[in-house]
Amino acid sequence: MSSSMTAYDALASVPGWDAASTQIDELEGGLTNRTYHVRLDEKECVLRIDADHTSTVLADRSCELEVLKKAGEAGVAPRVVYSDIDRGVLLTEFLPEPVWQEADLENPDYIEALADVLRRVHALPLCGLQVDLKLSARRYEEGLQERHGLHDFATRCVDIISSIPGRDTFVCCHNDVVAGNIIGLAPARMIDWEYAGDNDPLFDLASVVGYHNFSKQRAQHLLSAYAGGTDSALEEYLAEQLRLYDAIQWLWLAARHLVSPSHNQAVRLEELQQRIR
Known part of the structure; x- marks a missing residue:
């Protein structure tokens, strides 16, 4: 538009x-x-x-x-x-309640509220459109072909995304769970649904963990609050989804940086690149 x-x-x-x-x-x-x-x-x-x-x-x-x-x-x-x-x-x-800030995610009450709203989102009916991150990754990579400095690492991200096996566990997902997309606390509600689609539920958890650089302890708290407990297998799968999220986030941000560059985006791209390596 x-x-x-x-x-x-x-x-x-x-x-x-x-x-x-x-x-x-x-x-x-x-x-x-x-x-x-x-x-x-x-x-x-x-x-x-x-x-x-x-x-x-x-x-x-x-x-x-x-x-x-x-x-x-x-x-x-x-x-x-x-x-x-x-x-x-x-x-x-218009929702009059305050939008969450990154600092709110340090409060255990907000982690519990986040787990609750994610369970309610994942209980929505499937929309029928399965998120295909492999396809999205290749599309972003194609758009970066003329920028060798970006395209080389884009290829690395595509390889990572292609190597991660999917589970046959699909629910309705928001797919862009960050503090700025959550409003209110009792109850919490979510805005900016433009990436919504059927996906693995742990990808939604991975998005907030990855975007806000959660500590291991805070990630475990969110996972336990969401799943009603956790174990090593679930933690390993969240870690795998986090790697998937980091790679697709880098590609998305690189595509945006190409048409609308900014210093903050450049810094975040470098941070992600160091973490993904």
Whole structure:
């Protein structure tokens, strides 16, 4: 979706919504979209518009809307108010509770709440679209072919992802579990479902462990709280999913860095590269 579409343009297409009378405030933090807090009389919503480079790091949104609607009904996500996938527009209810911060994940109560919301997410019906990380990895690698400094390590990441065997254990997953995508505590709910799809449940745990550099003790706490106990086999499988997550995160970030470079991304790419080696 072109950046030429304004928030007013997007709202003008929503039936019954008076775009001209809407208070619009841009929200920070989105990596692949433009997001806004929009208010009209007593209505408060979040408007998301695809950015120019969204298609570079996100193949499609075919599963997101279906999962998001079911997640909203189940109380683990905001409810959908309006959507137009072709134009890259999504309008959802605004959740007034605070967004989690990385420091919150040091609190055992938040780890327990995270385990609870993940169990509820994984209890949602399958969406029918299995996440194929091998395919995604190859797609990212192809986009990096002209950048030798990135492509060499991209090949390494693809090899790692291809070498990890899958289990025949698929549930509905969020696939982007980070503090900034969680809101509230009692109950916790999740936002930004654009990578949702059927996947191994431990990949969701691995994503938050890997993204936030959990200590071994904190990772074990999350795993035990989620599974109702743990053992060496489960811990080994989480470690394997963590390696998978690190590799796909590096590829995703490298693809984004290619079209929208930043110092923070470069630092994170180097951190991941050192950990993956």
